[in-house]
Amino acid sequence: xxxxxxxxxxxxxxxxxxxxxxxxxxxxxxxxxxxxxxxxxxxxxxxxxxxxxxxxxxxxxxxxxxxxxxxxxxxxxxxxxxxxxxxxxxxxxxxxxxxxxxxxxxxxxxxxxxxxxxxxxxxxxxxxxxxxxxxxxxxxxxxxxxxxxxxxxxxxxxxxxxxxxxxxxxxxxxxxxxxxxxxxxxxxxxxxxxxxxxxxxxxxxxxxxxxxxxxxxxxxxxxxxxxxxxxxxxxxxxxxxxxxxxxxxxxxxxxxxxxxxxxxxxxxxxxxxxxxxxxxxxxxxxxxxxxxxxxxxxxxxxxxxxxxxxxxxxxxxxxxxxxxxxxxxxxxxxxxxxxxxxxxxxxxxxxxxxxxxxxxxxxxxxxxxxxxxxxxxxxxxxxxxxxxxxxxxxxxxxxxxx
Amino acid sequence: xxxxxxxxxxxxxxxxxxxxxxxxxxxxxxxxxxxxxxxxxxxxxxxxxxxxxxxxxxxxxxxxxxxxxxxxxxxxxxxxxxxxxxxxxxxxxxxxxxxxxxxxxxxxxxxxxxxxxxxxxxxxxxxxxxxxxxxxxxxxxxxxxx
Numbered sequence: 001x002x003x004x005x006x007x008x009x010x011x012x013x014x015x016x017x018x019x020x021x022x023x024x025x026x027x028x029x030x031x032x033x034x035x036x037x038x039x040x041x042x043x044x045x046x047x048x049x050x051x052x053x054x055x056x057x058x059x060x061x062x063x064x065x066x067x068x069x070x071x072x073x074x075x076x077x078x079x080x081x082x083x084x085x086x087x088x089x090x091x092x093x094x095x096x097x098x099x100x101x102x103x104x105x106x107x108x109x110x111x112x113x114x115x116x117x118x119x120x121x122x123x124x125x126x127x128x129x130x131x132x133x134x135x136x137x138x139x140x141x142x143x144x145x146x147x148x149x150x151x152x153x154x155x156x157x158x159x160x161x162x163x164x165x166x167x168x169x170x171x172x173x174x175x176x177x178x179x180x181x182x183x184x185x186x187x188x189x190x191x192x193x194x195x196x197x198x199x200x201x202x203x204x205x206x207x208x209x210x211x212x213x214x215x216x217x218x219x220x221x222x223x224x225x226x227x228x229x230x231x232x233x234x235x236x237x238x239x240x241x242x243x244x245x246x247x248x249x250x251x252x253x254x255x256x257x258x259x260x261x262x263x264x265x266x267x268x269x270x271x272x273x274x275x276x277x278x279x280x281x282x283x284x285x286x287x288x289x290x291x292x293x294x295x296x297x298x299x300x301x302x303x304x305x306x307x308x309x310x311x312x313x314x315x316x317x318x319x320x321x322x323x324x325x326x327x328x329x330x331x332x333x334x335x336x337x338x339x340x341x342x343x344x345x346x347x348x349x350x351x352x353x354x355x356x357x358x359x360x361x362x363x364x365x366x367x368x369x370x371x372x373x374x375x376x377x378x379x380x381x382x383x384x385x386x387x388x389x390x391x392x393x394x395x396x397x398x399x400x401x402x
Numbered sequence: 403x404x405x406x407x408x409x410x411x412x413x414x415x416x417x418x419x420x421x422x423x424x425x426x427x428x429x430x431x432x433x434x435x436x437x438x439x440x441x442x443x444x445x446x447x448x449x450x451x452x453x454x455x456x457x458x459x460x461x462x463x464x465x466x467x468x469x470x471x472x473x474x475x476x477x478x479x480x481x482x483x484x485x486x487x488x489x490x491x492x493x494x495x496x497x498x499x500x501x502x503x504x505x506x507x508x509x510x511x512x513x514x515x516x517x518x519x520x521x522x523x524x525x526x527x528x529x530x531x532x533x534x535x536x537x538x539x540x541x542x543x544x545x546x547x548x
Binding site: 001002004005006008009010011012013014016017019020021022023024025026028029086131132 | 488491492495503507508510511512515516519522523526527528529530531532537540541543544546547548
């Protein structure tokens with residue numbers, strides 16, 4: 001059999017088969033482990049299974065919170081098949097961890113690791129749950145090191161290179177934002193001019209972002225109003241999304257539904273009618289259309305959407321207002337289907353991911369900032385340090401979540 | 403308008419006629435026609451007659467574009483034998499008929515994705531070039547997948 005046809009067949013195997021088939025022969029392993037094949041496999045369209053990952057916390061007997069992750073297979077069977085993904089060990093050491101986003105099969109989580117001198121190291125973990133690999137990356141500190149800076153995450157669709165966008169968390173008129181971009185292929189943070197930002201953006205929110213194609217969409221506050229801005233992973237260009245006037249804006253939340261940008265506009269008691277939020281979708285022409293209004297007052301928050309477009313929500317029941325439940329909301333009937341996740345959970349967040357081979361060519365471990373490699377062109381070099389035994393952890397630090 | 407006919411010759415020297423406008427769905431044949439007019443017989447030394455008959459059956463399909471995806475899928479589904487599909491996929495790759503190649507490879511991948519390593523090697527006639535110790539070392543990197 002010619003090798004060229006073997007490669008065409010390899011591209012169409014599911015991820016788990018490929019992980020096993022690395023053992024078929026030397027040529028297969030050499031092929032599967034290369035970056036071009038990993039990228040190609042992500043491009044060739046085939047039946048790649050989608051998953052929803054939900055992160056939540058539960059109280060433990062010792063009064064500290066325990067972080068739990070549960071994944072649902074997001075297909076016609078949803079929500080029948082669920083499992084607990086094996087969590088990268090580094091995540092257990094994070095305090096105040098949170099899902100930042102997901103793209104091309106990778107889930108990005110951020111958190112802070114307390115150091116012996118009471119300082120904090122801000123880190124993100126890129127995690128591919130389908131092949132159980134992860135890479136941790138130290139985020140450079142800025143002038144206000146106690147706050148987790150804004151971090152955006154996405155994978156460049158052309159190169160399949162995972163990228164991080166970091167904007168310093170503390171900005172005012174005198175101190176403009178410091179904007180940096182990290183690419184996994186270079187293992188380096190490089191500076192971008194803050195002049196490229198669409199406006200003098202002052203406050204950013206890491207926990208409301210979505211990647212659609214080559215664009216990262218995020219929320220920010222410029223001192224007067226909220227706006228949605230975008231960052232292009234292929235060109236490093238920023239942009240701004242124009243919003244319909246009818247959006248309330250102060251309680252906007254960004255999400256993604258079937259590869260389209262979705263805005264969730266929370267009412268939060270501004271109008272007397274009992275309604276929770278409006279769900280808007282950006283159409284191909286850039287205009288927003290209201291999809292539906294959530295009127296069921298049990299709904300606290302929409303965490304995201306499943307493959308068929310149903311909102312996955314955090315909700316409360318009148319009989320027990322102390323517990324938060326997770327369910328699927330049906331816009332037509334206003335009915336909420338309980339997903340049956342632990343009733344004492346809180347801090348729910350969610351993302352969806354599909355199966356991919358990304359990170360297969362990476363070693364598990366942590367990419368640290370290596371200050372001795374600071375060079376003249378404003379870039380910061382890194383070196384790999386494995387394992388992570390030197391990181392020490394202390395008291396809890398929680399990140400603000402909507 | 404009279405339709406021009408091409409003659410294709412398989413590895414085992416069998417001749418097949420096909421209308422030119424249908425044959426040029428193959429990028430390889432289109433380039434040959436462009437280059438020398440292909441007035442004579444086009445030899446396809448890597449494709450046997452059984453496989454070429456299948457390829458011609460596919461090229462002769464009369465499908466509306468919107469039904470084409472389903473047709474290709476059904477076409478390969480009906481030829482569910484792995485050796486036949488492999489020959490078809492190889493011919494479609496050589497002749498550069500993308501949809502047919504896609505569908506045939508997808509079907510093969512679907513059929514063997516849950517095979518054991520030994521079954522995969524047998525189905526695709528691949529030799530195991532590792533010692534048992536080497537194979538175990540590779541497996542151990544992803545023990546959970548086995």
